[in-house]
Amino acid sequence: MSALKLKKGSTSHSAYNLRPTFSDTVEKHTLAVLVENEPGVLARVIGLFAGRGYNIESLTVAEVDHQGHLSRITIVTKGTPQVIEQIKAQLGRIVSAHEVHDLTVEGPSVERELAMFKVSGQGEKRVEALRLADIFRANVVDSTLESFVFEITGAPEKIDAFADLMRPLGLNEVARTGVAALSRGD
Amino acid sequence: MKRQMTGAKMVVQALIDQGVDTVFGYPGGAVLPIYDEIFQQNSIKHILVRHEQGAVHAAEGYARATGKPGVCLVTSGPGATNAVTGLTDALMDSIPIIVLTGQVPTFMIGSDAFQEADTVGITRPCTKHNWLVKETDKLANTIHEAFHVSTAGRPGPVLVDIPKDVQFATGEYQTANPSNSRYQPKVKGDMEEILELVVAIETAKRPIFYTGGGVVNSGPAASQLLRELVKNTNFPITSTLMGLGAYPASGENWLGMLGMHGLYEANMAMHDCDLMINVGARFDDRITGRLDAFSPNSKKAHIDIDPSSINKVIKADIPIVGDVSHILEDILKIWKSRGRKTNSTAVSKWWSKIEEWRNVDCLKFTQSKKTIKPQYALTRLEALTKDHDRYICTEVGQHQMWAAQYLGFEDPNRWMTSGGLGTMGYGFPASIGVQMGHPNALVINVAGEASWLMNMQELGTAMQFNLPVKQFILNNERLGMVRQWQELLHGERYSHSWSESLPDFVKLAEAFGAKGILCSDPNDLDDAIMEMLNHDGPVLFDCLVEKHENCFPMIPSGKAHNEMLLGEIDTQGVIDAKGSVLV
Numbered sequence: 001m002s003a004l005k006l007k008k009g010s011t012s013h014s015a016y017n018l019r020p021t022f023s024d025t026v027e028k029h030t031l032a033v034l035v036e037n038e039p040g041v042l043a044r045v046i047g048l049f050a051g052r053g054y055n056i057e058s059l060t061v062a063e064v065d066h067q068g069h070l071s072r073i074t075i076v077t078k079g080t081p082q083v084i085e086q087i088k089a090q091l092g093r094i095v096s097a098h099e100v101h102d103l104t105v106e107g108p109s110v111e112r113e114l115a116m117f118k119v120s121g122q123g124e125k126r127v128e129a130l131r132l133a134d135i136f137r138a139n140v141v142d143s144t145l146e147s148f149v150f151e152i153t154g155a156p157e158k159i160d161a162f163a164d165l166m167r168p169l170g171l172n173e174v175a176r177t178g179v180a181a182l183s184r185g186d
Numbered sequence: 187m188k189r190q191m192t193g194a195k196m197v198v199q200a201l202i203d204q205g206v207d208t209v210f211g212y213p214g215g216a217v218l219p220i221y222d223e224i225f226q227q228n229s230i231k232h233i234l235v236r237h238e239q240g241a242v243h244a245a246e247g248y249a250r251a252t253g254k255p256g257v258c259l260v261t262s263g264p265g266a267t268n269a270v271t272g273l274t275d276a277l278m279d280s281i282p283i284i285v286l287t288g289q290v291p292t293f294m295i296g297s298d299a300f301q302e303a304d305t306v307g308i309t310r311p312c313t314k315h316n317w318l319v320k321e322t323d324k325l326a327n328t329i330h331e332a333f334h335v336s337t338a339g340r341p342g343p344v345l346v347d348i349p350k351d352v353q354f355a356t357g358e359y360q361t362a363n364p365s366n367s368r369y370q371p372k373v374k375g376d377m378e379e380i381l382e383l384v385v386a387i388e389t390a391k392r393p394i395f396y397t398g399g400g401v402v403n404s405g406p407a408a409s410q411l412l413r414e415l416v417k418n419t420n421f422p423i424t425s426t427l428m429g430l431g432a433y434p435a436s437g438e439n440w441l442g443m444l445g446m447h448g449l450y451e452a453n454m455a456m457h458d459c460d461l462m463i464n465v466g467a468r469f470d471d472r473i474t475g476r477l478d479a480f481s482p483n484s485k486k487a488h489i490d491i492d493p494s495s496i497n498k499v500i501k502a503d504i505p506i507v508g509d510v511s512h513i514l515e516d517i518l519k520i521w522k523s524r525g526r527k528t529n530s531t532a533v534s535k536w537w538s539k540i541e542e543w544r545n546v547d548c549l550k551f552t553q554s555k556k557t558i559k560p561q562y563a564l565t566r567l568e569a570l571t572k573d574h575d576r577y578i579c580t581e582v583g584q585h586q587m588w589a590a591q592y593l594g595f596e597d598p599n600r601w602m603t604s605g606g607l608g609t610m611g612y613g614f615p616a617s618i619g620v621q622m623g624h625p626n627a628l629v630i631n632v633a634g635e636a637s638w639l640m641n642m643q644e645l646g647t648a649m650q651f652n653l654p655v656k657q658f659i660l661n662n663e664r665l666g667m668v669r670q671w672q673e674l675l676h677g678e679r680y681s682h683s684w685s686e687s688l689p690d691f692v693k694l695a696e697a698f699g700a701k702g703i704l705c706s707d708p709n710d711l712d713d714a715i716m717e718m719l720n721h722d723g724p725v726l727f728d729c730l731v732e733k734h735e736n737c738f739p740m741i742p743s744g745k746a747h748n749e750m751l752l753g754e755i756d757t758q759g760v761i762d763a764k765g766s767v768l769v
Contacts, residue, residue, distance in 0.1 A: 039318065040306060051311050082497060089494035095315040095335055095369055 028057065028078050029104040030111060030181045031088065036096040037063050037071040044094050045073055054079060054087050058113075058156075058178035070098065076156075076179050103181050111181040115159045120147040121170030129169040136162045193322040194219035194353040197286065200329040202229045203362055206257050208248060208622050209233070210241040214261025215301060216288025219353035221259075233622060233651055236643035238265050240615035242272020242343075243641070245283045247616030250602045251577055252623040253405060255282040255336050262288045263301030266347075267308060271609060273343045274312040278606025279428060280403055282341035284332050285313075291351035292320050305347045314342030320349065322357030330362035331369075338364075339371030340492040341403055371491060375508035375516060383463070383487045383504050384521045390461035391532035392484075392539075393421045396444065399428030399605070400466015400490060402598040404510035409598045411514035412465065413437070418518075419528050422540055424452035426467050427590055428605040435594030441540070445473045446741050447587040450548035450750055453739075455540055456481050457747035464488045466510045469500040470606070479746030489513050548739045548752055549591055558708050560585060560660045560731040564592035564632070567658060570715050574628040576600065577620045581613040581637030584666035584737045589632040611640030617655040618647055628656070628719065635661040635728075636685050645698040648724040656718050657726045662733045663688060670736045675743075691728035698724075706730035 035041045042061055049056050057076040064072040077087060084102070091100045103109040117138075119129045126148075133140065133150050136158070142149035147170075152162055156179055163174060191199065197220050201209065210233045213221045224232050235241040238260045245256025260269055266287040276283050290299040306318045315335050319325050328346055336344045387393065395416060401408045409432045416423050416439050423433050424444040433440060442449035444456055456462065462484045467473070469488075474480045480500065488495070488502035489510060496505045506513055521527075553562040578593055579602040580586040586603055595601050602620060604612035617631040631638075638659050648655050668683040692702030701721050705714040705728070718725045740751045 040310065043307070044310060047311055082501075085497055086494060089492075089496070089498075093492065093494050098368070 023082070024080050026078055026080055027084060027104075028076065029084050029102055030109065030179060031075045031077060031091070032101045032103055032181060033073040033075065033091055033097055034064075034099040035071050035073060035094070036098065037069045038096060041071065041096045042073070044096065045075070045091065048090055048094065049075075049077075049087075052086075052090065054083065060178040060180055074178070074180050101183070103183055106183060108184040109181050110184060111155055111179050112153055113156050113159055113177055113179050114151065114153045115162075115174060115176040116141070117150045117152065117163065117166055117171055118147060118173040119150065119166050119170050120172055122146060125169045129166060132162070132165050132169075138162065189359040190356055191359050192219065192223075192354060192356050193325050193348065194223045196322070196326045196357070196359050197329065197348065197353070198223045198227055198230065199359060200326050200362075201257060204330070204333045205254070206230055209257045209259050210235055210244040210248070210619065211259030212238050212241060212261065212265060214265050214288065216262035216290060216350050217259060217265075217286075217348075217353075219350065220286070220288070220348075231622075232259075233618070233647065235615065235618075236646045237641065238268035239271050239611065240618070240641050240644045240647065242269050242276070242283065242285065243609075243612050243615035244619035244622070244644075244647075245285075246272065246276050246279075246281045246612075247579060247602050247619030248623045249281050249283055249619075250402075250616075251599050251620040253599060254623075255284055255333060255341075256619060258283065258285045260285065260287055261301065262290055262305065263303045265301075266303055266305040269345075270309060270312055271607075273309055273345065275604055275607040275609045275612060276343035277312050277314065279604065280341050280399060281343065282336040283343045284329075284336055285343060285345045286329075287345060287347045288353070289318065289347045289349040292349045293351070295349065305345070309345050312343070313345045314340075316345040316347065318347040318349075319352055322352050322355040325352060325357065326360045330360070330364070331367055333362070334364040334367045335369055338367075338369060372507060373491070373509035373512050375489070375506040375513040377516070379504055379506045380513065380516050381520060383506065384517060384524065386461050386485055386487065386504065387419060387421075387463075387517075387521060388524070388527040389529055390421075391529055392455075392459045392536045393419070393461040393463065393533065394441075394455050394459040395421055395423035395433075395463050395465060396425070396456065396467055397423060397429045397432055397465040398426040398467025400510050401429055401432035404466065404491075406598065408432070408466075408511035408514060411511055411518060415514060415518055415521075418526060419521075420530070420533060420537075421463075421528075422455055422537070424448070424456065426470065426473055426605070427603060429467060430590060430601045431595035431598045434596040436596060443590050445470075446475070447591065447737055447739065448741075449591070450546050450739050450752060451540055451543035453741065453747040453750055454543045458539070459484045462486045464490075464502075465514070466490060468495045469498070471499075474499065475741045476744055476746045481747070546752065553708065554732070555708065557732045558706065558711060558729060560588050560662070560735055561592055562708065563658075563660055563711065563729050563731060564588050566711050566715060567630070567632070568593050570712065570719065571628060571630065574719075575624075575626070577602070577617075577624060577627055577629045579603065579613040579617040579620060579629070579631040581631070581633040581640075582608045582610045583634045583637055584662075584670065584735075585632055585634045585637075585660045587667075587737045588660075593632075610637040612637075614638060614641050614655075614657060615644045615647075617657070618644055618651075618653055621653040621655050622651075629654075630656045630658050633657055633659045634666060635659050635663065635688060635691070636665050639689075642694070645695070645700060645724065645726070649699050652723070654721070654723050654725075657724070658718070659691065659726065659728055660731050661688075661691070661728050662731050662735070664733055666735075667737065669734075673736070691726050695724075695726035700724040700726055702726045702728065704728045704730070
C-alpha cells in the first residue's frame with residue numbers, strides 16, 4: 001500500500017482535549033473534603049489534582065475532629081462544570097475521603113481567610129497604612145518604629161483589596177492561610 | 187479470640203484467613219521474615235517468578251481468570267519499583283490484586299537505607315489505596331482491609347508496605363470483619379433512573395448494548411443477567427476489549443468487538459443507534475474515536491459502579507451508579523413487570539440494517555499459499571481449540587487485536603489482556619497466573635515476538651512449576667502495530683520498528699528445557715498446533731507470519747465510527763495532519 005500524504009511533524013492538536021459536548025465556561029468552586037487524618041492523605045488529594053491537571057487556587061488543611069480522626073481540606077478550584085463534577089467524583093473515590101461537599105452549589109456559605117501583612121515605611125505613609133488598616137478592621141500584631149505587621153480576616157476579595165492599598169505604602173511581605181469555608185444555617 | 191504472633195506470621199495467617207491459595211513473589215532482604223513463615227507452612231503455594239513485574243501480571247491473570255483477588259509478595263526498593271507497571275496495569279483495567287512489599291525497618295525510613303524506596307509515595311497514584319504499616323498490632327487488620335478495598339466497588343490494586351521490624355515484632359492478630367470497614371460503595375442503582383432506562387428500552391427503535399469489563403468484574407451472575415436481557419429484548423450487543431466473553435461470541439445478537447479495531451457492524455451500529463446502553467464500560471478513547479462525532483443521535487444510558495466514570499468523557503442521559511448485576515436484575519424485574527415491551531417492528535428493521543453491515547464481512551482476508559497470514563493462524567487456532575476448556579491471554583499490539591477479532595469467547599473470565607495500559611510483556615506472566623488458577627485447563631498466550639521477549643525470563647517459572655502454558659507467537663519480526671502506524675502516518679519511515687537479532691525461539695525454549703515449535707508453512711500449521719496442544723508442558727510456538735500485514739478494520743485517529751478503514755485500499759489520504767498526532 002502507499003503511504004498517506006501527511007505534513008511532517010504536525011503536533012499542534014490532540015483529540016484528548018476535545019470536549020465538545022460540555023460547556024466551556026470556567027467556574028470557581030469551593031470544595032470541603034472531610035478526610036481520615038492519616039499519613040499521606042493530603043498527598044493523595046494534591047496528587048489527584050496534579051496528576052489529572054486540575055487547578056488549585058487555594059488549599060487549607062487541619063484536623064477538625066481529634067477523636068474522630070478527621071481533617072477538613074478546603075480547596076478552591078477552577079474549571080468547567082464538567083471538570084468540577086469530575087473533581088468531586090475523583091475526590092469521592094479516594095478511600096480515605098469521608099465526605100465531599102461543593103459549598104458553591106450546596107446553598108449559601110461563608111468563606112474566610114486570614115492574612116498577615118508586613119508594611120514598612122515612615123512619616124505620612126506609615127500613618128496612612130494605619131488609617132486604612134483601621135477601615136479594614138485589620139489588627140496590628142507587631143510594630144517597630146519603621147514597620148507594622150497587620151492581621152486581617154475576611155473574604156479573599158477583601159484581603160486582595162487591602163493588599164492593593166498597602167502596596168504603595170511599603171508592603172514587603174504577605175502570608176495568607178488560604179480559604180476556610182462553612183455552609184450557612186443548620 | 188486473642189492471638190499473639192509475629193508480624194511475619196500475621197501476614198501468612200491473614201492470607202490464609204482470606205482464602206488465598208497462591209502467592210506470586212520474589213524474596214529479598216526486607217521480606218525475609220515473611221519468607222521464613224512461608225517456608226514453615228503448606229496452606230499457601232508460593233510461585234517464584236523471575237522478575238517482580240512478572241509476579242504482578244501473574245497475579246492479574248490469576249485474578250481475572252478466577253474472580254478471586256491475586257496476591258504478590260516482593261521486597262523493598264527495586265522489588266517494589268518493579269511492581270509499578272503491573273500495579274498501573276491493574277488500576278487501568280480494574281483488576282483486584284494485593285501487593286505486599288517489604289520495607290526497611292521503621293527507624294531507618296528516610297535515611298536512604300539499602301534498598302529503600304518511598305514505596306507508598308511511588309505507588310500512591312497507581313493503586314486504589316495503599317498503606318504503610320508501622321505497628322505490628324495494626325498489621326492483620328490492614329491486610330484484611332486491603333482485601334476488602336481491593337475487591338469492593340470498582341476493583342483495583344492495593345499495596346501494603348511492611349517494614350522489617352514490624353515483621354519481627356509480636357502483636358495481636360485480628361480476624362477479618364469487612365462489614366466494619368468504612369469503605370462500603372453503593373451497589374444498588376437508583377430506581378428512578380432504572381425506570382427511565384426501562385422506558386427507553388420499551389420505545390427504542392435502534393438500541394444497542396455496549397458492554398465492558400465491568401460486567402466481567404461484577405461476577406458470573408452479571409453475565410447471566412446480561413444474556414437474559416439481551417435474549418428477551420432481542421437487542422444487538424457489542425463489547426469492549428475488556429468485556430469479551432460476558433456475552434457469548436456464538437450468541438445470535440453478538441456484533442463483535444467495537445472500537446478502533448472493532449468490527450464494522452459494531453461501530454456502525456454504535457454510530458447510528460438511538461439508544462446506547464453502556465453496561466460497565468467507560469467510553470475509552472479507543473472506543474469513542476472522535477468525540478464530537480460519537481454516536482450523535484443517541485440517548486445514552488451509562489451503568490457504572492464508579493461515579494467518576496459517568497460524564498467523564500461522554501455525557502450520560504441516564505446515569506446509573508451501582509453494581510452491574512444488581513442493576514441488571516432490577517432492570518429485568520421492572521421491564522418484565524411492565525409487560526416485557528419493546529418496539530419490535532422497529533428493532534427488526536434495525537436488525538436488517540445491521541445485517542447489511544454484517545454482509546460487508548469486515549474480517550475477511552485472503553490466505554496466501556506460501557506464508558501464514560496472522561489472521562489465518564488465529565482462525566486455525568480457534569478451530570482447533572474452541573472445544574477445549576480454554577483461557578486466552580495476549581500481549582499488546584496487532585496480534586492482540588487479531589486475537590480479539592478472530593477468537594470467540596463464550597464465557598467471562600476466559601480472556602486476559604492488557605486493555606487500558608497496553609502493557610507489552612503482560613501476557614506471558616498472566617498466562618502463568620491463569621494456569622495456577624486452572625491447573626487442568628488449556629492456557630494459551632497469543633503473543634508477538636517483541637512483546638513476548640519483554641518478560642521471557644518467566645519461562646523459568648513455567649518450567650519450575652510445570653505450568654503447561656502455550657506461547658503462540660505470531661512472529662513478523664516487526665513491532666507490527668508501531669510499523670502499521672509508521673506506514674499510515676509517518677511516511678513509511680520505519681524508525682526502530684523491526685526486530686533484529688531475534689533469538690532462535692526453538693533453541694531458546696530448549697535452553698530452558700521447554701518445547702519449541704517452528705512453523706512457517708501454512709500447510710504445516712494444523713499439525714504444528716496439534717503438536718503444541720498435545721505436549722504436556724510449556725511450549726514456545728514460533729509462528730512465522732506475513733511481515734507486513736496491517737490490522738483492519740481501523741478507525742483512524744481523529745475519525746468517527748462511520749469513517750472506518752476496511753482494508754489497504756481505503757487507507758489513502760484518510761488521516762489528516764491533526765489525526766497524525768494522536769496515539
